[in-house]
Amino acid sequence: MIYTVTLNPSVDFIVEVEDFQLDGLNRMSKEAKYPGGKGINVSRILKRIDVDNTALGFYGGFPGEFILDALRKEGVKADFIQVDEDSRINIKLKTGHETEINGLGPAISSDKMNDLIKKLEGLTESDILILSGSIPPSMPKDLYQEWTRSFAGKGISVVVDTSGKALLDVVKEHPFLVKPNHHELGELFDKKIDTADDAIHYGKILVEQGAQNVIVSMAGDGALLINKEEVYSATIPQGTVKNSTGAGDSLVAGFIGKWDQTKDLLQAFQYGVASGSATAFNYDLAEKQDIEALLPQVHITKI
Ligand SMILES: Nc1ncnc2c1ncn2[C@@H]1O[C@H](COP(=O)(O)OP(=O)(O)O)[C@@H](O)[C@H]1O
Numbered sequence: 001m002i003y004t005v006t007l008n009p010s011v012d013f014i015v016e017v018e019d020f021q022l023d024g025l026n027r028m029s030k031e032a033k034y035p036g037g038k039g040i041n042v043s044r045i046l047k048r049i050d051v052d053n054t055a056l057g058f059y060g061g062f063p064g065e066f067i068l069d070a071l072r073k074e075g076v077k078a079d080f081i082q083v084d085e086d087s088r089i090n091i092k093l094k095t096g097h098e099t100e101i102n103g104l105g106p107a108i109s110s111d112k113m114n115d116l117i118k119k120l121e122g123l124t125e126s127d128i129l130i131l132s133g134s135i136p137p138s139m140p141k142d143l144y145q146e147w148t149r150s151f152a153g154k155g156i157s158v159v160v161d162t163s164g165k166a167l168l169d170v171v172k173e174h175p176f177l178v179k180p181n182h183h184e185l186g187e188l189f190d191k192k193i194d195t196a197d198d199a200i201h202y203g204k205i206l207v208e209q210g211a212q213n214v215i216v217s218m219a220g221d222g223a224l225l226i227n228k229e230e231v232y233s234a235t236i237p238q239g240t241v242k243n244s245t246g247a248g249d250s251l252v253a254g255f256i257g258k259w260d261q262t263k264d265l266l267q268a269f270q271y272g273v274a275s276g277s278a279t280a281f282n283y284d285l286a287e288k289q290d291i292e293a294l295l296p297q298v299h300i301t302k303i
């Protein structure tokens with residue numbers, strides 16, 4: 001079974017404004033609200049591609065109810081722990097540019113954290129654990145590292161999608177997959193990454209430090225899969241970007257879903273990239289048919 005953990009879920013409030021005025025009154029030309037947070041997005045895509053999974057995490061207040069209700073309507077299995085404060089509302093402002101304003105999220109007490117740990121205690125070797133997104137400020141900063149050490153140590157495949165020091169610390173604990181985008185990868189080494197060669201160079205360092213597989217996504221400019229044995233690059237389908245929120249999460253979901261079904265890394269990589277682009281070309285996350293329509297445009301080459 002695949003479990004996703006979203007410590008800091010969100011309502012993603014997508015707001016479009018034409019001719020945005022910084023100091024003026026702006027009116028929305030289009031708006032939408034979706035359940036968000038990285039693990040939740042992964043679970044929604046997994047469900048859409050028929051991969052059994054359970055979403056875990058914390059929820060609170062009316063945004064939390066919105067998130068759970070939306071997951072219920074889509075048939076996503078969810079087992080969330082209620083907290084006192086409201087789940088966050090993240091603003092995704094579309095003005096011709098994409099600007100994101102993400103909230104801090106509610107405080108999580110150590111009792112609530114222990115409730116979540118209890119839910120994870122039953123995981124076994126055949127399970128996959130996906131830890132995605134920011135860690136709320138009230139929780140230990142090294143939580144992903146601790147959990148990766150503990151669960152990967154039991155033979156569970158752990159996937160971590162995070163950034164900064166949390167990511168650098170996690171790779172030492174041998175996660176099955178990490179997926180920085182090229183900006184996040186550059187940040188780790190204080191370098192600007194503009195080329196695939198640079199991305200390969202720094203991606204390989206994450207592998208040397210312990211990650212089993214590293215996917216470096218570079219938005220519309222390609223993606224790389226790097227492990228101890230090989231490096232592969234993927235072409236990205238052509239299309240019009242409608243809303244790239246959740247594109248990275250869709251890549252992770254497509255990759256892990258296909259890996260779970262086939263144990264074939266290249267098929268998984270191709271499916272992951274098609275999933276990321278299919279979401280970027282849609283307003284909400286992609287549907288299975290959108291993903292599969294893009295597969296012929298994703299060509300994988302060994303480097
Ligand atoms: N402009 C784009 N055109 C086509 N596909 C895109 C575009 N932006 C993102 N994607 C798809 O989404 C994936 C993840 O996007 P990226 O922006 O690199 O990650 P993140 O969302 O984590 O920042 C890419 O590998 C690609 O498949």
Ligand SMILES: O=P(O)(O)OC[C@H]1O[C@](O)(COP(=O)(O)O)[C@@H](O)[C@@H]1O
Binds near residue numbers: 037041132246249
């Ligand atoms: O936990 P963080 O890092 O604040 O990110 C949360 C945000 O990321 C998202 O999961 C989207 O992530 P990606 O665009 O990287 O796939 C949104 O749904 C959510 O608002």
